[in-house]
Every structure is written in C-alpha cells, then in structure tokens.
Amino acid sequence: MSYINSIGKYFGMLRYVFSRPERLKVYHTRTFNEIEIIGLNSIGIVAILSVFIGAVISMQTAANMTSPLLPKYTIGYITRSSTILEFSPTIISLILAGKVGSNIASEIGTMKVTEQIDALEIMGVNSLSFLILPKTIAAMFFFPFLIIFSMGLSLVGGYVAVTATGLSSHEEYVFGIRSFFLVSDITYALFKTVCFAFIIVTVSSFFGYYTKGGALDVGKSSTQAVVWSSICILLTNFILTQLILL
Amino acid sequence: MIEVKNVNKSFGDNHVLKDFNAAFEPGRVNLIIGQSGSGKSVLTKCIVGLMEIDGGQILFDGNDFSKMNRLERKEIRKEIGMLFQGSALFDSLTVEENIMFPLTMFTKMSNKEMLDRANFCLDRVNLEGRNKLYPAECSGGMQKRIAIARAIAMNPKYLFCDEPNSGLDPSTSIVIDNLIKEITYEYNMTTIVITHDMNSVIEIGDSIVFVYGGRSWWYGNKEDIIKTDNPEINDFVYASQFMKNLKNKLKQEGM
Ligand SMILES: Nc1ncnc2c1ncn2[C@@H]1O[C@H](COP(=O)(O)OP(=O)(O)OP(=O)(O)O)[C@@H](O)[C@H]1O
Ligand SMILES: [Mg+2]
Numbered sequence: 346m347s348y349i350n351s352i353g354k355y356f357g358m359l360r361y362v363f364s365r366p367e368r369l370k371v372y373h374t375r376t377f378n379e380i381e382i383i384g385l386n387s388i389g390i391v392a393i394l395s396v397f398i399g400a401v402i403s404m405q406t407a408a409n410m411t412s413p414l415l416p417k418y419t420i421g422y423i424t425r426s427s428t429i430l431e432f433s434p435t436i437i438s439l440i441l442a443g444k445v446g447s448n449i450a451s452e453i454g455t456m457k458v459t460e461q462i463d464a465l466e467i468m469g470v471n472s473l474s475f476l477i478l479p480k481t482i483a484a485m486f487f488f489p490f491l492i493i494f495s496m497g498l499s500l501v502g503g504y505v506a507v508t509a510t511g512l513s514s515h516e517e518y519v520f521g522i523r524s525f526f527l528v529s530d531i532t533y534a535l536f537k538t539v540c541f542a543f544i545i546v547t548v549s550s551f552f553g554y555y556t557k558g559g560a561l562d563v564g565k566s567s568t569q570a571v572v573w574s575s576i577c578i579l580l581t582n583f584i585l586t587q588l589i590l591l
Numbered sequence: 592m593i594e595v596k597n598v599n600k601s602f603g604d605n606h607v608l609k610d611f612n613a614a615f616e617p618g619r620v621n622l623i624i625g626q627s628g629s630g631k632s633v634l635t636k637c638i639v640g641l642m643e644i645d646g647g648q649i650l651f652d653g654n655d656f657s658k659m660n661r662l663e664r665k666e667i668r669k670e671i672g673m674l675f676q677g678s679a680l681f682d683s684l685t686v687e688e689n690i691m692f693p694l695t696m697f698t699k700m701s702n703k704e705m706l707d708r709a710n711f712c713l714d715r716v717n718l719e720g721r722n723k724l725y726p727a728e729c730s731g732g733m734q735k736r737i738a739i740a741r742a743i744a745m746n747p748k749y750l751f752c753d754e755p756n757s758g759l760d761p762s763t764s765i766v767i768d769n770l771i772k773e774i775t776y777e778y779n780m781t782t783i784v785i786t787h788d789m790n791s792v793i794e795i796g797d798s799i800v801f802v803y804g805g806r807s808w809w810y811g812n813k814e815d816i817i818k819t820d821n822p823e824i825n826d827f828v829y830a831s832q833f834m835k836n837l838k839n840k841l842k843q844e845g846m
Pocket of ligand 1: 626634
C-alpha cells in the first residue's frame with residue numbers, strides 16, 4: 346500500500362515540477378549551472394569507466410572465440426554492439442544514478458530539513474519546479490552527449506587492448522566495428538539515455554524532497570534515491586528492450 | 592489583520608494546538624510567547640500554510656487562507672516575509688544573493704536597484720560590507736540577521752519572526768527589536784514575533800498572546816503582563832526565584 350502511495354505522490358510531484366516557471370531567466374541560469382554540476386563534472390568518471398570496460402569486453406570476446414570458424418572481426422563487431430546497445434546507455438546510467446542521484450537527493454534533502462524549501466515556498470516560489478525542473482532539463486539534454494562520448498571511448502579502449510595484446514589486428518578490429526552497423530541502434534541508445542536521465546533526476550529529487558527529520562534522514566534518502574533510481578532504470582531498460590528491439 | 596479562529600493541529604496523538612484563537616493587528620508588534628514546545632512555531636507555520644490545519648480558520652484581512660487554492664495562496668505569500676527559527680538561508684548563495692533572491696524572482700528591478708536594496712537591508716541589521724560571505728562563513732547570530740534582512744527585502748505586508756533575537760547579545764538584540772518596531776510602524780505591517788526574551792516583550796510588546804498547553808491562554812500588552820495575576824503567565828515571566836521574590840516585593844509596596 347505504501348508503495349502505491351509513493352507512486353501516486355511521485356506523479357503528483359511531477360505535475361508541479363512541470364508547471365509554468367515564475368521567472369524564465371532565473372530558470373535559464375539555473376539550468377546552465379546544473380549542466381555543469383550534473384554533466385560536466387561527470388565526464389571524468391565516465392571516461393575512465395568507458396575505456397576500461399571497452400578494453401575488458403574486447404579481450405573477453407577474443408578469449409572466448411575458440412572456434413577457428415569465427416572470423417577475427419567478430420571481436421570488433423561484438424565490442425561495438427554491446428557497447429552501443431547496453432554498456433554505454435545502461436551501465437553508465439547506473440553509475441550516474443549513484444553519482445548524480447545521491448548528490449541531488451542529499452542537496453534537496455538538506456534544503457528540506459533546514460527549512461530552505463519552506464523559505465522558498467513562503468516567498469511564493471514553486472519549490473518543486475524551481476529545484477527539480479532545471480536539473481531534469483540539464484540531465485536530459487547533457488546525458489546523451491556523455492553517452493556518445495562513452496561509446497567512443499569504449500571502442501578506443503577495446504582497440505588499444507586487443508591490438509596491444511595481439512589478439513586482433515588494426516584492420517580486423519576496425520572492420521568489425523564498421524560491419525552491420527545500424528544508425529537506429531544509436532538512436533535507440535540515446536532514447537534510452539534520455540529516459541534514464543529523467544528517471545535519475547526525478548526519482549532522486551523525489552526522495553530528497555520528501556525527507557523528514559534531520560541529517561541522518563538525509564543520508565537515508567540519498568541511499569534510497571540511488572537504490573530506487575537503479576531499480577527503475579533496470580525495469581525501464583527491460584521494458585524498452587522488449588518494445589523496441591523485439 | 593490576521594485572525595486565527597478555533598485552530599486545531601495534531602501530529603498523530605500529539606495534539607499541539609487546541610481551539611487556538613488570536614487576532615494580529617496591523618501597525619503593531621504582536622508577540623507570541625510561551626514555553627519551549629508549546630506550539631509557537633507550529634502556529635506560525637499553520638498561519639502561513641506550511642502546515643495544514645486540522646480545523647478552524649485562518650483569515651488574512653477576512654479571506655480564509657485554508658480554503659484558498661495554490662495560486663491564491665501564492666499571491667498572499669508574496670506579501671509575507673518570514674524569519675525561520677533556524678534562519679533557513681540558501682547555502683549555495685552569498686549573503687547578498689540571499690537577500691536579492693526574492694527581488695530577482697518577483698520584481699522587475701535592475702541589478703543596481705536590487706543591490707541597493709540589499710545593501711540598505713544589510714545596513715539595517717548592522718551587517719554592511721558582508722555581501723560576499725556565504726552563510727556557512729557567518730556566525731549563528733549573523734545568519735539570523737541576514738535572514739531578517741531577507742525577510743524585509745520585499746517590504747512585506749505581513750512579517751513573521753520566529754525568535755529573532757535568540758543567539759544574539761543584548762545590544763544586538765535591541766538593534767533588531769528596534770528595527771522590527773520601526774518598520775512595523777513605518778509601513779503599517781502586521782508583525783508577528785515569537786520570543787522567549789522578556790527584554791523584547793517589555794520593549795516591543797504592543798499586543799501579546801501567551802500560548803499554554805496548546806491554547807491561547809492569555810492576551811494583553813506589555814503593561815498587563817507585568818501586573819497580571821494569572822498564575823501560568825507569572826510562572827513563565829517570573830521563572831527564577833529571584834524574579835518571584837522581586838514580584839512579591841513590588842506587590843507589597845503596592846506597585
Ligand atoms: N513536523 C513535526 N512533526 C511532528 N511533530 C512536530 C513537528 N513540528 C513540531 N512538532 C511538535 O509540536 C510541538 C510544538 O513544537 P513547536 O516547534 O511549535 O514548539 P515551539 O513552541 O516553537 O518551541 P521552541 O520555543 O522550543 O521553538 C512539539 O511537541 C513538537 O514535538
Ligand atoms: Mg519554535
């Protein structure tokens with residue numbers, strides 16, 4: 346029952362988040378700030394993860410290709426497919442749920458327990474929209490770039506790993522990457538990313554905004570934010586894969 | 592004019608406000624006094640709609656606030672300035688940005704005008720030149736004063752101050768008390784101040800409501816409160832034995 350209540354409350358919240366902003370100019374500035382906080386500050390972690398996971402995927406594929414019937418370019422092909430379809434959009438989004446989600450929940454939760462949100466409300470500001478809308482727009486706009494960046498770096502990571510270890514040659518890997526390529530795969534991945542961005546920001550904000558109590562409860566909200574945004578991402582991923590790929 | 596009529600508010604089994612009644616008039620400083628935990632902060636939060644009341648009425652100039660929709664409330668709230676017990680400054684903004692915040696959101700002032708207004712408000716709370724500090728870099732008392740400056744930035748019609756001088760030294764307290772008194776008279780504000788501080792009560796209490804056990808127990812002004820025979824209020828005002836003896840002595844001497 347309490348789950349159903351929370352889901353209702355979540356959609357109730359969204360209605361206020363997407364209501365008309367008081368001052369467009371202020372929202373503008375806030376959105377750009379959030380792009381920096383949520384997006385630009387995540388570039389480092391995304392880069393490191395992407396390079397290493399790309400490398401591991403390509404080496405794993407090479408190591409498992411025991412049958413001589415399989416052409417060598419399969420390594421590049423598999424690395425590309427798994428990166429573009431699942432690794433970059435889904436795994437990186439899960440990592441971002443941890444980094445960005447906990448950050449959002451603790452920021453908003455702290456504002457809640459120190460009465461800063463009450464102060465906003467008392468001035469007549471729609472606090473839900475003021476706090477959450479700029480973050481949502483920033484993430485939905487910027488995460489696709491992060492994911493494209495991640496896709497590129499994973500392929501580079503894979504390339505370096507297999508050519509350096511001699512598991513595949515330059516020509517074979519590049520040929521693999523370029524074979525059976527569908528632009529729709531990228532479109533699909535970016536569509537997923539935008540959905541995940543929306544989930545991460547709104548679910549985390551939800552847990553932050555409805556924090557009750559003190560500093561300890563802010564910590565709890567921030568953990569819950571990460572757990573629930575991850576679960577929602579996985580569920581959505583499952584549903585989208587069913588709907589679109591099959 | 593703000594009227595509170597038969598307001599009830601509970602948290603679970605904790606019945607905090609019981610048939611509470613009070614009227615707060617414009618152009619005078621209305622005090623709410625009472626013991627810690629008696630429900631003073633809850634009362635102000637109910638008045639401004641941060642907490643929903645369980646029963647009764649809150650009237651702003653005759654309009655029932657609890658029946659208003661979000662937009663109507665918003666219009667009233669733009670005319671409210673509020674100082675929270677915990678200051679509630681925005682951590683991510685500097686002192687100056689905190690004070691300018693309501694102006695940025697709701698007025699069409701130019702940057703220069705907003706800055707002038709912020710400096711004017713900072714002056715009035717004795718904090719000139721502290722514009723660029725962040726709240727975390729200010730002492731508790733300074734935060735309180737910045738929050739007062741923010742509350743008066745929009746020249747509100749209704750001003751709520753939850754313990755404006757807790758954590759302030761006596762001389763700064765008097766500066767704040769005088770500020771509250773001055774702007775109330777000057778702009779004919781409806782000012783509601785929660786306080787524990789008997790100095791302020793005597794200094795600025797044009798009208799006083801004493802909260803006891805969640806009820807509006809006693810009404811009066813600063814002269815009445817010294818003379819009253821109400822035992823609960825005497826226990827509150829003359830809490831220490833020294834003060835009780837003083838009161839008895841005064842009584843014997845017929846004052
Ligand atoms: N958000 C809340 N949830 C549950 N109970 C609350 C809440 N806020 C206040 N209370 C309860 O309401 C009662 C009155 O609290 P309130 O904060 O109004 O006291 P107060 O008179 O302002 O005291 P103080 O002078 O110490 O600030 C307390 O018993 C408190 O436990
Ligand atoms: Mg209080």
